[in-house]
Amino acid sequence: MLEHLIYLSPLLLIFSGIVFYALVNFRQDETNKCFRFSRILLFAGLVLNIIFYNKPMIAEITSANRLTSSFVELLYIGALLLVYLARKWFSNMKQSGGQFCYMLLLGVLAGSLLIVSKNLALTTATLILFVFANYYMLQKAVNKQTTEIGSLYLSAATTCIILFMTALILVYRACQSFDYADISAYLANSPHSLGVFAIGAVLVLGYMFLFAAAPLHYWLTEAAGKMTMPVFAYFMLLPNIAYLLSFIRLNLRVLQPLNSELQMFYVGVAFMSMFVGAVGACSSQNIRKTFAYIGVYYIGNVFLVLQHMTPIAAQTTIIYWIVYLLAMTGLCLTLFSLKARGEYLLTLNEFSGVAYKCPIVAITMIFFLFSLLGLPPFTGVLGIFAILNNLAAQNHFYYLLYVLLTLMMIGYAYLHIIRTLYFEDSRNNFDRVDLGLSCLLIILVILMIYLVLQPQYLLAQTWLFEVL
């Protein structure tokens, strides 16, 4: 019993933090002690996770291996980074960040459980928790259109969750278990009828909504343009770490028997997301909206590779996603770094001539954008190489052509941003860039350069095959 409690300690720590936030009203706290408190909790949680990296919290419903613990640690590091960034934002805006911290911890709790879950009921519960945290974040994030965007999200999320739970009940009635292995065995042995396909599709639909894959992307792309900076960074980074691994595990452990049935569904989602992402990114003038569309594009690539629910496809996706997350973290950092007269920049026009006033931020932004484009010698080449190599290996040459075409389309959006940063005259009086943020940007660039020079840390992880 004590042993289990010890293994559960990282989660208990975060949970106690959430309870504390619920009991103690931090809402009016303008000294922002809540950030210090959250930082301590998250750091302690990270350390405990590293110590008990291979110990499952509850062996019956969770699993623990190097892959899950790596992602949980990534989640904690991401949360720590967000706390650091959010503190700067809330201090600048002279607002209390209590509610943000509360929801962030809730997101970390849900994310940790989602990553390690091997039980569909637990997965559903954590997804509901995530939806709640996301909704609350959105409510706090969107200033004027609170009801519109929030209601849209809530209604769509509720529909998805109801469908997800219906699938869950149907599965339970059929195989009397929520365990991934049991459900997979049931799906493998049952005749592949429309009903079974529907169960698989509904489970995927839930993730599609959370990932904001097209055509369920609307809530993120619309809200992104109106979000506050910390909430935008939260949506672009933190949940995506948890969703991806959970989705991969669901594909490999549960849905694999339905691979042939779901394949075209995945390809359809991928094609739509890539097209919507590329076109949306090109047409948007709001920088956060552009980045949200870029996210939709990358999700499309993930679905395209995961059409084959194999460990190789999963490994490719993980590589691609890590590269994407690193570059997106960098882009979020650059957005936090740039201010004009105390105001954070929102539209692309406001970025005109950043290169002349804030050269370090501009050059790092170029680094991250070209990285996302997959041009050598930037880190993104590893992700693009992994994806295209996977498609070529599977003889999907038409898909490969489609990826190239959409990559060129989204390339136009990147070029447009770079043109604004570098080739247009400065219209804004940019504030001095925070030293800490500059250091973080440089560290991230060094990390990414190191990954290019030593790609085996990312590409040659053979143990991934074992745990996948």
Add this chain to the structure above:
Amino acid sequence: MFNLSLMLLLLPLLGCLFVLTSQKKGNNAHHVTLFTLGSGIFIILRLFAELDLSQKGLQFIHQLNWLESANIRLSFGFDAFALLLLLGIYISVLIGVVGLDDKSKKSKSLLAWSLYLLWNITGFLGANDMFSFYAYFAGMLVPLFMLIGSFSQLKKKNTFYLFFLFNFAGVLILLCSLLLVYKFYHGNLQLQEIALVHLPPKVAQVVWGGVCLALLVRIPIWPFHYWISNIGSNIKNPLVYICTNLLPLTGLYGFMRLWQLTIADSVRPYILLLVVFCLLSMLFIALIGIAHKDFLYKLFAYMTVFYLLFLLSEILLSSVLLADSLQMNIAYSLFIFLLVTSSLIAIDLRLEKECMEKNCEYRGILAYMPRRSKVFAFFVLVALGLPISSMFWNNFIIISALFNFNFFIGIMVMFAISLISVSILYELYMMRDLKKRATNNDIEDISQGRFAFFMVIIIIIFLSFFNPLWFVD
């Protein structure tokens, strides 16, 4: 010895970092760039001294185990062909840097991006495996995009988007072709081994056709000529102009490295089409050169005609002449070609700028500037094929072989070269024509320092007439 080649591969990148970290005051960045280029030239000459010219294949091989699990081992090396081109490129960039005005000399971004481009070109010319060949081929795009965007009049137009997307498409096609090779071979291939990979005939056609297309995108052949002509006419900075015009050279170099090994066999059914496109492009661009009144455009047309001549000779003559001797012939020509065109670009752009600033007549302008007139006339005459450089001998051999191969093709090539030569010669005549000028001009002649610099270039060119590799012996 490989340490020296490794040093050459890293030198421009180090120079770029030093330029970025140099102080803004004074010309520190300019001095660092000059030092980097000077050191690079010194290392190339040193490598030439150690090079065994009788030995075939790349020498000074340096290998790097980049990703063992995927069997990707990067390999670099140089031969006389690559080193000679590299020497020409370094001297060209040096000419561009010397030709900068005082304001541009202080621009750290201009110098840093130029050195970054030079790093990519050095890596590309030294690449001995498919992966690094691709990486450096693609890597050139970013610095060029930044240079063109920042230092040309194109920032408000969509042409430079077109430039990037055109070339990016080429890069992606090359990547896909290489991934197909990787699919069949399961590892990174050395360039000389690619002929040994046995691909199914249709796959080979797709793969090597793709590689051919990717390389052709960089050469101003119809229908890929559009971006480069548009960009060329909008750049007024000598260094950027020279850097931009190195891009076709990289396409040509890739072509010459891979054509005989694999591409020729795979794209054999389309060779006639390629030759027709080459010839038509040469003729059209020569005619357009005549129609234009701008010297720089004429020079651009001249460069395009000669790049296409070299491409044509590689396509048609590689089976007739000995591959190595043809390559070296082209390399000798290209070396002088780079020096001459870069010098002309540097002199003319400065002259144009001064003319524009002082609003003076362009015609007859050289008549009052003896120093500028001398060097300008010398470079134009060398470009036109006067027997004072190795370009004369080597072009003579190449064009004779083309005549020998097919008389009609020889006539077409000669016609295109004659057209563009007459056009440039006429421009030189007009610029030196005293009758066309009513008054003396206010523009100063080039400084004695610059004159001495160009005299050194002239001596290098002149010595090559007796022996193209005089600095080795």
